[in-house]
Amino acid sequence: MGVLIHFFTTLPVYFGLDPMGYAWAWTISQTLLIVVYAGLVMVSVAFWILADRKIWAAVQMRRGPNVVGAFGLLQTFADAMKFMFKEPIIPAAANKAIFLLAPIISATLAFAAWAVVPLDNGWVVADINVGVLYLFAISSLGVYGVIMGGWASNSKYGFLSALRSAAQMVSYEVSIGFVIVTVLVFAGSLNLSQIVRAQAHGWYVFSILFPMFVVMFISSLAETQRPPFDLLEAESELVAGFMVEYSSTPFLLYFLGEYMNIIMLCALMSIMFLGGWLPPVDIFPLNAVPGILWLLLKIIVMFFMVSMVKAFVPRYRYDQLMRLGWKVLLPLSMAWVVIAGAWVVFVRPALAHVFGG
Amino acid sequence: MMLQAIAFYVFAAVLLFSGAVVVTSRNPVYSVLFLILAFFNAAGLFVLLGAEFLAMILVIVYVGAVAVLFLFVVMMLDVDFAELKKGAQSYLLPGLGIGGLLAVELILAVAMKWNFATQAMPAATTPKGITNTAALGHILYTDYIFYFQGAGLILLVAMIGAIVLTLRHKSGVKRQNAWTQISRGPAESMSVVEVKSGEGVE
Numbered sequence: 359m360g361v362l363i364h365f366f367t368t369l370p371v372y373f374g375l376d377p378m379g380y381a382w383a384w385t386i387s388q389t390l391l392i393v394v395y396a397g398l399v400m401v402s403v404a405f406w407i408l409a410d411r412k413i414w415a416a417v418q419m420r421r422g423p424n425v426v427g428a429f430g431l432l433q434t435f436a437d438a439m440k441f442m443f444k445e446p447i448i449p450a451a452a453n454k455a456i457f458l459l460a461p462i463i464s465a466t467l468a469f470a471a472w473a474v475v476p477l478d479n480g481w482v483v484a485d486i487n488v489g490v491l492y493l494f495a496i497s498s499l500g501v502y503g504v505i506m507g508g509w510a511s512n513s514k515y516g517f518l519s520a521l522r523s524a525a526q527m528v529s530y531e532v533s534i535g536f537v538i539v540t541v542l543v544f545a546g547s548l549n550l551s552q553i554v555r556a557q558a559h560g561w562y563v564f565s566i567l568f569p570m571f572v573v574m575f576i577s578s579l580a581e582t583q584r585p586p587f588d589l590l591e592a593e594s595e596l597v598a599g600f601m602v603e604y605s606s607t608p609f610l611l612y613f614l615g616e617y618m619n620i621i622m623l624c625a626l627m628s629i630m631f632l633g634g635w636l637p638p639v640d641i642f643p644l645n646a647v648p649g650i651l652w653l654l655l656k657i658i659v660m661f662f663m664v665s666m667v668k669a670f671v672p673r674y675r676y677d678q679l680m681r682l683g684w685k686v687l688l689p690l691s692m693a694w695v696v697i698a699g700a701w702v703v704f705v706r707p708a709l710a711h712v713f714g715g
Numbered sequence: 716m717m718l719q720a721i722a723f724y725v726f727a728a729v730l731l732f733s734g735a736v737v738v739t740s741r742n743p744v745y746s747v748l749f750l751i752l753a754f755f756n757a758a759g760l761f762v763l764l765g766a767e768f769l770a771m772i773l774v775i776v777y778v779g780a781v782a783v784l785f786l787f788v789v790m791m792l793d794v795d796f797a798e799l800k801k802g803a804q805s806y807l808l809p810g811l812g813i814g815g816l817l818a819v820e821l822i823l824a825v826a827m828k829w830n831f832a833t834q835a836m837p838a839a840t841t842p843k844g845i846t847n848t849a850a851l852g853h854i855l856y857t858d859y860i861f862y863f864q865g866a867g868l869i870l871l872v873a874m875i876g877a878i879v880l881t882l883r884h885k886s887g888v889k890r891q892n893a894w895t896q897i898s899r900g901p902a903e904s905m906s907v908v909e910v911k912s913g914e915g916v917e
Contacts, residue, residue, distance in 0.1 A: 381718070456748070487846045491771035498779025502751070505783070509744065509790050521787065528783060548768075548848055681893060 362387035391483060392473075399472055403617050404434035410617075410665050417669035438610060446606035449511060456510035461604065461611035464503030468618035471496045475625050476551045478635045478649035489550040490538055493626060497534075497581065500619065501527050504600055507612070511603035520600035522676065523583060523590035529683040530580040536691035537574045540567055540698040541630045554634030561633040566701060570694055571631045573687050575663070578623040580683065582616065584664060586671040587679055620664060621657065628656035723763055730756040743789045751782045768848040 366383035370376060378386075408423060408431065415422030423430035448454055474489040476482040486492060501524050508520020542548060544567060545556040563571045580587040590599035598604075601612050628634060634656075635649030674682070733749040733756065740746045754777045761770035845853075855863050910916055 456744075486767065488767045488771050488848060491768070491775065495771050495774040495779065498775055501779070501783055505786055505790070506748075517790070521791070524783065524787070528780065531779070548846075678893070
């Protein structure tokens with residue numbers, strides 16, 4: 359970032375002009391950074407989708423996509439092309455403005471969430487103090503893409519499915535919120551970079567927060583409508599849920615947003631519990647590896663787990679889903695807020711006293 | 716400073732516009748959607764004031780939870796708003812009176828530069844060296860702990876009240892016990908029978 363600002367400040371000098379003001383250089387370099395970053399994230403989604411399909415296929419002893427490009431690497435691009443060149447169909451009775459706005463909201467929010475994710479020490483577009491709350495706010499806004507899409511299509515199937523999935527997302531957000539609180543109590547900061555730095559002496563997954571990692575994993579699956587909680591879509595049983603009236607590019611936007619949210623939550627779990635960009639132990643060959651590769655590796659591990667769950671866990675029924683969210687995960691995470699608080703106040707100072715800090 | 720001024724006027728203009736649409740729109744769903752837009756712009760104004768924690772909480776609580784429920788209700792209930800608004804004209808005069816009174820109060824408050832609340836202002840600024848969130852926590856959990864706990868208690872009572880009012884115990888409903896379902900083993904749920912050809916199972 360500093361290099362970019364310096365480059366743009368001094369750029370006019372080479373053309374015999376006055377150096378650029380700091381505000382302009384900052385604006386230009388920030389915009390450039392955001393465009394490149396968003397482009398990279400979007401292209402990477404193509405490969406995440408491919409990985410998802412390949413893992414799923416391998417569990418079922420199929421080969422998965424293997425025709426377009428080497429090992430089927432370009433399959434997702436081919437699919438995206440297909441969607442873009444199809445005719446967008448808007449139902450005659452649909453509310454046209456909201457119908458088109460809903461997928462745009464979904465995809466935009468999915469992009470916006472990446473602004474605060476620290477890829478390495480200091481590699482972050484917006485290093486804000488309330489990073490975790492920002493992510494939580496963005497993910498709670500994701501409901502609107504779903505409800506607006508379901509309502510605007512003016513189809514009772516789409517609408518009912520939208521209500522169900524909105525209820526599901528709102529329910530699991532509560533337990534995600536409490537899990538985040540436990541991590542905040544441990545790290546003592548809402549800034550994602552600070553949370554990672556606080557794990558330099560031990561990742562939170564190896565502390566008493568381990569149950570919260572499990573709760574977070576289950577809640578993330580439910581929040582992003584992944585199997586075994588994909589009740590709104592239930593590929594083998596129902597039509598496409600709230601997206602039933604969508605085709606072409608609007609559908610593509612929903613699809614893109616969905617996968618970006620999954621990767622986002624994998625990244626959030628890596629940052630909150632698996633130490634983000636930090637190596638497992640701070641010794642020579644490990645800490646020479648760039649932090650972004652560690653983070654990427656952790657996201658890949660999390661994504662692999664998410665994909666495996668899709669492949670071999672049977673689908674939940676709707677009432678079972680609600681029971682799990684409200685009667686199991688919520689009380690557990692609420693109790694853990696108290697336990698984490700007690701640990702930080704009573705046990706941690708005692709341990710520090712015994713081991714001399 | 717220039718950018719901040721532009722951001723302020725954009726947020727404020729969109730906020731006022733969407734507030735106006737909320738009360739004038741014919742379609743209640745549009746009203747709620749513009750209400751959400753208004754919340755969002757209010758959060759933007761909070762960020763400009765340096766109150767990033769309040770901004771995020773506004774989005775999480777009001778946009779992420781309260782407005783979702785509004786939207787649910789408005790979309791599912793077949794409320795005829797034209798019917799509801801029929802007698803609205805007769806309330807025009809009291810409405811204008813109350814609105815005007817509020818506007819006068821606001822103008823007075825701003826014009827007097829909050830002179831009547833000299834104690835409140837220093838408390839509302841963030842101390843140097845700690846984040847906005849930590850500053851709020853320091854105030855909320857020390858000086859105002861009883862008010863904070865009291866507010867929490869009132870919300871809890873409201874929640875329990877709502878549950879008590881709507882909870883119905885139906886008799887004769889078969890309920891599932893997830894624990895007994897999970898803990899069921901093959902021994903008590905199936906039996907392996909050797910069946911001789913042509914005899915069938917009893």
